[in-house]
Amino acid sequence: MSLAGKRILVAKPGLDGHDIGAKIITLALRDAGADVIYTGLRKSPDYIARVAVDEDVDALGLSILSGSHHELLAQTRTELAARDAADIKIFVGGTIPPQDHQALIDAGAARIFTSEMTIDHVLAELELALTETA
Template sequence: MSNKKTRILIAKPGLDGHDRGAKFIARALRDAGFEVIYTGLRQTPEAIASAAIQEDVQWVGLSCLSGAHNSLFPKVVEILKQKQAEDIKVFGGGVIPSDDIPGLKEAGIKEIFTPGATSKSVIDYINSN
């Protein structure tokens, strides 16, 4: 295992203002020993991808509770790819109906965490992938 700490960007794409979950996960990941950067609200997919590259993260965690996930999550993956940064892995969480999950995974989102998921499940997932 490398000595370098895993770096994670937690981001809020779109206009959604619900940041309780994003902030909780950011803090829980930090407390678990990851280096965490949190973008704050209202980020465009372009800004998130740029921040991910600039901050040299291995993971991007997207949080959306407004129902715009189907438009916004795949766009982040797409822009990372355009910028030759497809090695940055993207996961997501929020109010996401189960019907939408297969489509999101097909678009390159590695994992989706739905309401009730624990921080431990997110930490375990990152550690084992």
């Protein structure tokens, strides 16, 4: 349980309404000992960044199944930077085609998680990413 005590924000940016993946991961993180905040649907990157900062989370997960992952990651990073919080690690999950993974990493995502991955794998990768510096 090395996610114990980690504060994690799971967010649904934009208009995408498929939330079962975000809910599954929120519950799994809680059961792994983390303190998780789930934003619910239809949140703007501005709002997400504000909550990430105020709640001082260790990780921010963006759950996106609408195809707008490039734009939403970029907007979220901009909002975090504006709040002096560029150090908060961002994870992108959902329907992310393999050919987009590298571009998202290059754009600042710490890891990409897709729905085929097992929960154990996601938790392990998250834990690893949180121990990495920068």
